[in-house]
Amino acid sequence: MEKIRNFCIIAHIDHGKSTLADRLLDFTGSVTEREKQDQLLDNMDLERERGITIKSHAIQMDYVHNGEKYVLNLIDTPGHVDFSYEVSRSIAACEGALLVVDAAQSIQAQTISNLYLALENDLEIIPVLNKVDLPSANPEEVTDDIVDLLGCSPEDVIPASAKTGLGIQDILTAIIERVPAPKGNPNESLQALVFDSVYNPFRGVETYFRVVNGEITKGQKIKFVATGKSYEADEIGTLKLTQVPKKKISTGDVGYLITGIKDAREVKVGDTITDSAHPTKNPIGGFEDVKPMVFAGIYPVDTEDFEDLRSSMEKLQLNDASLVFTPESSAALGFGFRCGFLGMLHMEIIQERLEREFDMTVITTVPNVSYHAYTTKGDEKPIIVNNPSDLPDPSTIDRVEEPYIKATIITKADFVGNVMSLCIEKRGQIVNQTYLTTERVELIFDMPLAEIVFDFYDRLKTVSKGYASFDYSPIGMRQSKLVRVDILLNAQPVDALSALVHFDNAYHIGKKMCEKLKELIPRQQFDIPIQAAIGSKIISRETIKALRKDVTAKCYGGDISRKRKLLEKQKKGKKRMRQVGNVEIPQQAFMAVLKLND
Numbered sequence: 113m114e115k116i117r118n119f120c121i122i123a124h125i126d127h128g129k130s131t132l133a134d135r136l137l138d139f140t141g142s143v144t145e146r147e148k149q150d151q152l153l154d155n156m157d158l159e160r161e162r163g164i165t166i167k168s169h170a171i172q173m174d175y176v177h178n179g180e181k182y183v184l185n186l187i188d189t190p191g192h193v194d195f196s197y198e199v200s201r202s203i204a205a206c207e208g209a210l211l212v213v214d215a216a217q218s219i220q221a222q223t224i225s226n227l228y229l230a231l232e233n234d235l236e237i238i239p240v241l242n243k244v245d246l247p248s249a250n251p252e253e254v255t256d257d258i259v260d261l262l263g264c265s266p267e268d269v270i271p272a273s274a275k276t277g278l279g280i281q282d283i284l285t286a287i288i289e290r291v292p293a294p295k296g297n298p299n300e301s302l303q304a305l306v307f308d309s310v311y312n313p314f315r316g317v318e319t320y321f322r323v324v325n326g327e328i329t330k331g332q333k334i335k336f337v338a339t340g341k342s343y344e345a346d347e348i349g350t351l352k353l354t355q356v357p358k359k360k361i362s363t364g365d366v367g368y369l370i371t372g373i374k375d376a377r378e379v380k381v382g383d384t385i386t387d388s389a390h391p392t393k394n395p396i397g398g399f400e401d402v403k404p405m406v407f408a409g410i411y412p413v414d415t416e417d418f419e420d421l422r423s424s425m426e427k428l429q430l431n432d433a434s435l436v437f438t439p440e441s442s443a444a445l446g447f448g449f450r451c452g453f454l455g456m457l458h459m460e461i462i463q464e465r466l467e468r469e470f471d472m473t474v475i476t477t478v479p480n481v482s483y484h485a486y487t488t489k490g491d492e493k494p495i496i497v498n499n500p501s502d503l504p505d506p507s508t509i510d511r512v513e514e515p516y517i518k519a520t521i522i523t524k525a526d527f528v529g530n531v532m533s534l535c536i537e538k539r540g541q542i543v544n545q546t547y548l549t550t551e552r553v554e555l556i557f558d559m560p561l562a563e564i565v566f567d568f569y570d571r572l573k574t575v576s577k578g579y580a581s582f583d584y585s586p587i588g589m590r591q592s593k594l595v596r597v598d599i600l601l602n603a604q605p606v607d608a609l610s611a612l613v614h615f616d617n618a619y620h621i622g623k624k625m626c627e628k629l630k631e632l633i634p635r636q637q638f639d640i641p642i643q644a645a646i647g648s649k650i651i652s653r654e655t656i657k658a659l660r661k662d663v664t665a666k667c668y669g670g671d672i673s674r675k676r677k678l679l680e681k682q683k684k685g686k687k688r689m690r691q692v693g694n695v696e697i698p699q700q701a702f703m704a705v706l707k708l709n710d
């Protein structure tokens with residue numbers, strides 16, 4: 113135990129965590145030449161393409177320091193706010209953290225939020241000034257920023273470049289000398305923290321854990337405290353680049369467990385593993401079930417594919433326990449599912465995985481957050497509104513509550529005005545404003561989560577010319593004035609286009625929706641009126657003019673293969689169209705409300 117170091121790397125997105133992890137693996141000889149590949153830990157294709165870490169992973173390195181052999185367990189953490197719960201669990205499994213700060217960009221919102229998480233867990237912080245090789249790097253200034261933030265001395269900050277390999281040895285030395293060895297009692301009953309799980313189609317769910325007390329042995333009967341379920345530890349081992357089966361994993365160490373569980377929902381990140389016969393009396397605290405924040409409908413483009421979609425979603429859920437869904441139906445789109453996601457990025461990922469891994473073409477409807485509606489009947493429990501159609505009749509509503517968040521934004525002093533106006537437009541209330549340095553300002557707002565879901569990130573980037581970083585955490589429900597804006601095409605309501613919006617924004621959004629739909633829906637043989645309505649009141653209207661004449665009629669003769677090509681192309685385009693009444697609506701139209709300001 114004396115020779116084990118468990119650490120994680122925390123950073124703002126793109127500050128170089130994954131690249132630094134690769135360098136550490138290289139340096140400790142944990143990868144052979146053949147295995148070398150950029151961003152080794154990001155082993156999902158999607159992760160590599162998007163250049164982001166979606167799930168956290170762990171890896172063990174051996175390193176000799178002053179003639180002594182050490183085991184270093186690195187736990188890589190995801191960088192995006194949608195996955196912050198996973199960051200918090202990975203952090204809880206460590207004693208130390210490398211705080212990576214980009215020498216050109218300095219401290220950003222997630223640098224701070226992750227740092228707070230690490231400090232709450234009493235982690236030893238090793239500040240790393242990364243990307244010092246960049247011409248735009250500002251090492252002195254950024255070191256000062258870090259010293260101010262941590263209250264450390266400038267010598268504690270390790271200058272490094274994950275690209276060139278500079279500083280890697282210093283980082284390893286610091287991990288061994290500064291990060292404390294794990295504590296814990298090997299003789300106590302087993303107590304292990306689940307910090308991640310991964311679904312493997314051949315082996316079932318692989319659970320990643322850190323032993324806090326006691327030890328886990330192959331074949332042991334173990335129990336998951338939160339789910340109360342018991343299993344046999346079919347295989348346990350440590351995580352090198354590949355899994356290395358072991359007979360026993362002891363206090364302080366990190367490993368994987370395979371029990372033949374086939375459903376990701378049975379393994380919850382944050383849960384405690386204990387011995388089935390002699391369960392621990394103190395499960396590790398802080399466990400929470402991850403709750404979806406954003407809801408949207410997912411429908412097959414072809415109504416006949418509903419059963420295929422169901423089986424694909426079930427398979428996806430086996431390996432992504434944070435995805436929830438229930439069947440729903442829409443007059444416009446037929447049968448589909450109302451799905452809950454951790455955030456917008458998670459939603460995009462699910463949609464993309466459905467298309468790539470399961471070859472499904474789907475239509476996603478306008479996302480919304482989860483509201484609580486109380487009726488005048490005085491019922492104690494709220495009606496949970498995850499779907500515009502769940503909103504009770506306005507005449508029976510007493511009040512509606514919506515989820516609020518604390519938003520932390522760090523930006524340059526020059527852009528404070530712009531960022532403030534944006535947040536106020538998004539119904540934010542300023543809570544605090546602090547100058548971190550003369551140049552950089554931290555703004556804290558209470559804001560409705562719903563406003564973040566729509567275009568907030570993009571707008572923030574635009575108004576700050578990219579110099580703003582953003583992070584948020586939920587702070588509970590607050591009363592709101594919510595209405596449902598319905599869209600009528602050719603006088604027919606299209607339920608899949610309905611959106612839940614704040615009353616003050618309803619007219620603006622209704623108008624923009626009509627304009628956007630006019631752009632997106634192709635002209636047809638007849639005039640199509642587009643209307644936005646609240647209840648029976650029409651608040652906006654546009655008209656798509658009819659095509660004047662059939663321009664293709666003249667195109668006769670010519671090469672057949674060319675014609676076929678055109679037909680094929682048309683078919684592809686058609687695939688994402690939905691016939692509603694006698695109007696054809698393209699897929700983008702269902703998401704139009706997200707891009708109202710483009």
Ligand SMILES: Nc1nc2c(ncn2[C@@H]2O[C@H](COP(=O)(O)OP(=O)(O)OP(=O)(O)O)[C@@H](O)[C@H]2O)c(=O)[nH]1
Pocket residue numbers: 123124125126127128129130131132163164165190191192242243244245246272273274275276
């Ligand atoms: N010049 C230079 N570029 C670097 C350095 N470290 C990382 N990068 C680049 O910075 C970008 C982001 O690096 P990543 O390692 O993917 O960042 P990350 O923090 O892991 O990002 P997420 O996993 O998405 O949170 C990549 O294009 C890297 O090649 C460095 O020391 N110098």
